[in-house]
Amino acid sequence: MRGFRKPSVRHTTVPAARPRSTPELSLPHPPPPPSREVVRTTTEPEASLLDVIDSLLNKGVVLNADVILALADVDLVYLRLSALLCAADRVADSTRRRRRRRARH
Amino acid sequence: MVLPRRLRATIDVMPVAGLFAAVERVAEPTPLSEDALRRQHDIVVSLHEATDAILPVRFGALLDIDELAEVVRLRRPVLTQALERVRGHEQMTIRIFGQRAGGKRPAAASSGKDYLRQRATSARPVLSEPGKRLVRAVSSLAAAESIDTGRGGVQVTIHHLIRRGDGDRYRRLVMARATTQKPAPDHVVTGPWPPFAFAPDIWSSDSERPARGRR
Numbered sequence: 001m002r003g004f005r006k007p008s009v010r011h012t013t014v015p016a017a018r019p020r021s022t023p024e025l026s027l028p029h030p031p032p033p034p035s036r037e038v039v040r041t042t043t044e045p046e047a048s049l050l051d052v053i054d055s056l057l058n059k060g061v062v063l064n065a066d067v068i069l070a071l072a073d074v075d076l077v078y079l080r081l082s083a084l085l086c087a088a089d090r091v092a093d094s095t096r097r098r099r100r101r102r103a104r105h
Numbered sequence: 106m107v108l109p110r111r112l113r114a115t116i117d118v119m120p121v122a123g124l125f126a127a128v129e130r131v132a133e134p135t136p137l138s139e140d141a142l143r144r145q146h147d148i149v150v151s152l153h154e155a156t157d158a159i160l161p162v163r164f165g166a167l168l169d170i171d172e173l174a175e176v177v178r179l180r181r182p183v184l185t186q187a188l189e190r191v192r193g194h195e196q197m198t199i200r201i202f203g204q205r206a207g208g209k210r211p212a213a214a215s216s217g218k219d220y221l222r223q224r225a226t227s228a229r230p231v232l233s234e235p236g237k238r239l240v241r242a243v244s245s246l247a248a249a250e251s252i253d254t255g256r257g258g259v260q261v262t263i264h265h266l267i268r269r270g271d272g273d274r275y276r277r278l279v280m281a282r283a284t285t286q287k288p289a290p291d292h293v294v295t296g297p298w299p300p301f302a303f304a305p306d307i308w309s310s311d312s313e314r315p316a317r318g319r320r
Contacts, residue, residue, distance in 0.1 A: 048295075049139065051198065052146045054262065055301035058253075060163035061184075062308065063176055 106156040112148060121170075122178040124185070127152050127159075134167050153299035157269075158192035160184065160304045180307040187305040191266065194248060196303065197275050197296035199263040200255065201236045230254040230261050235290035239263075242282035246271050251302045264302035272297040 106118055106125070118127050129148075135141050142164060149161045168176070177184065214220035230252045232240065240250070240263060249266035267275055276294055283289050 050200070050259075051295050051298065052139075052142050054198075054253075055149075055161070055298065056142050056145055056164035059301035059304060060161040061166075061304040062163050062306070063166040063168055063173070 106152075109151045109155060112151055116148065116152075119170075121174050122181055124177055124181065124188070126173060126177065128170075128173070131167070134165070137165070149299050149301075153195070158188045159299055160187055160191065161299050161301050162304075176307075183305050183307050187303070190249070191300040191303055193269055194266045194300060194303075195269050195272065195297035196300045197243075197265045197267055197272060197294065198298065198302075199239060199265075199279065200293050200295075201233070201239070201260045201263070202255075202258055202291040202293075203233075203260045232261055232263075233290070235286055236261055236263070236292075238286060239279055239282055239290065239292065242278045243267075243275055246275050246278070249303055253302075266300055266303050267297070269297070 108116060108118060115129050116127050117130065118125055127148075145164055149159070153159050214223055231254075232252065240247075243265060246267045247265040248268070251264040253262045253264075255261050265275070275296075279292075279294050283292065
């Protein structure tokens with residue numbers, strides 16, 4: 001997963017005191033943003049990814065008791081989930097390898 | 106609820122303890138990745154469009170059907186109340202960028218309890234004056250509000266629960282208020298989204314949690 005990066009360009013709904021030059025400002029007629037997008041679209045992946053991360057890793061109903069321990073910090077949740085899931089895969093994989101070795105003897 | 110066609114191959118909507126759960130049956134945990142997060146986000150957004158009340162579940166939830174039924178059975182009053190709260194509503198989000206607004210640096214803690222109290226206070230989200238004005242601008246539309254301390258350049262994140270269809274009006278109100286402020290707060294408005302930030306903490310009471318079962 002790409003690490004979260006601070007958005008390098010942010011649009012405000014009004015011109016900032018120090019206007020930033022952006023690719024969008026050079027277009028004669030920029031298209032209107034889709035209804036679900038930000039008021040003025042920044043580099044969309046950053047804004048959308050931030051919403052996705054916030055919504056799914058930091059919000060929502062918690063069903064598993066397993067993930068409750070990892071709620072102290074979003075980064076920690078990410079690491080813990082990743083480590084937990086990755087470890088589960090590796091355990092399953094190494095268990096399968098051990099069984100195959102035993103079967104050959 | 107009529108599932109969107111593209112979800113019918115992977116998502117089941119099943120009755121669970123008097124409510125309905127949209128589930129995806131998987132053989133093993135889904136590894137965390139940007140693609141996996143985006144996929145789940147898209148699914149929840151599609152389900153939100155297909156029904157008038159939905160409570161998204163946090164990423165990574167993997168349970169047996171029996172475990173799910175037990176959780177829903179135990180926490181049904183909380184879930185039912187939360188569903189009624191979000192029925193016919195959607196979420197808008199304002200992120201205000203910049204340094205965290207706050208008070209002076211606290212004095213050195215005299216005790217462990219004091220230290221923890223200071224940490225708890227410093228973790229609370231603090232709205233700057235421009236942020237407060239933006240929030241007041243949309244207060245007539247907000248059925249509920251949730252404010253989080255931001256991170257990574259985000260000063261604070263504000264979620265509002267609004268009636269479905271009010272998203273454009275919400276944006277116009279924010280924009281109108283922002284234009285009157287000098288300097289204008291650096292912010293971005295996104296949405297509408299399913300009500301992620303208004304899903305309840307179902308474990309906050311003293312009710313017994315179900316025993317963790319084997320998958």
